[in-house]
Amino acid sequence: MKVAVCGKGGVGKTLVAGGLAYAFAKKNFKTIAIDADPSPNLALTLGLSSDEASRILPISENKQLIEAKTGTGYAGVFRLTFTVDDIVREYAVMTPLGVNLIVMGTVRSVGAGCTCPANAVVRSLLRHLIVERGEAVVLDMEAGVEHMGRGTARHVDVMLIVADAN
Numbered sequence: 001m002k003v004a005v006c007g008k009g010g011v012g013k014t015l016v017a018g019g020l021a022y023a024f025a026k027k028n029f030k031t032i033a034i035d036a037d038p039s040p041n042l043a044l045t046l047g048l049s050s051d052e053a054s055r056i057l058p059i060s061e062n063k064q065l066i067e068a069k070t071g072t073g074y075a076g077v078f079r080l081t082f083t084v085d086d087i088v089r090e091y092a093v094m095t096p097l098g099v100n101l102i103v104m105g106t107v108r109s110v111g112a113g114c115t116c117p118a119n120a121v122v123r124s125l126l127r128h129l130i131v132e133r134g135e136a137v138v139l140d141m142e143a144g145v146e147h148m149g150r151g152t153a154r155h156v157d158v159m160l161i162v163a164d165a166n
Contacts, residue, residue, distance in 0.1 A: 002126060002137040004153040007162035009143035013037070016162050017140035018045030024136040025098040032088055032129075033099045034139045036122055036152060038106035042140045047096035056093050058105025059121050065091065087125055119150050126155040 005017040014037065021033040021042075035042035043053035059065060065087075092100035104122055122139075131137055141153060153159060 001135075001158065002129070002131055002139070002156040003158045003160055004139040004141050004156040005160050005162060006141045006145075006153070007143070011162045011164045013143070013162050014041050014045055014140050016160065017138050018042055020160075021046065021099045021136070021138040022097045024138065028134070030135045031099045032092060032135075032137045033095075033101050034122060034125075034137065035101065035103045036119075036139050037104075037142045039142075040103050040106060043093075043095070043101055043103065046099050046101055048093075048101075056101070056103050057091075058103040059091065060105030062091070065121070087121070088129075116150075119152050123150070123152050123154065126153070 003020060005013045005020065007013050017033065021031050025031040033042055033046060040053075040058070043056060044050065048056075088100060088102065092102050095101050102125075104119070126137070126139075129137065137156075139153065139156065
């Protein structure tokens, strides 16, 4: 099952996504959590320390992966279809809670580009990743609806929308 956790900023998406990923792992599901929020904190929710989380190389900063998978790096036209079978195996970090974590990344400075290449990788990963019985993928999406416009969450089975009373 592929679950995207969505909603506006500050409603608890990361807490819900982390709790859901942990619940799947505790039930012996092979679980992959993808932090697709440009303000990544899912690693902390899944039991990694701040120091451990800061050492994770996000997909958006892995120039070799971006260029290999999307074809052009950070400029020009992106190839949106590519193989993804190696991404989880080579780039996921196992957390203390038994969840494989992949971090999409963020834009760290003015003029540093956009998260389009990383979103293309996540979108393709979700499109091609075959989730079998006893496996789960949980995505902590960015605030708002940008991921809908980009089609990042198009290939999920469930879109869980977290909301508050406001």
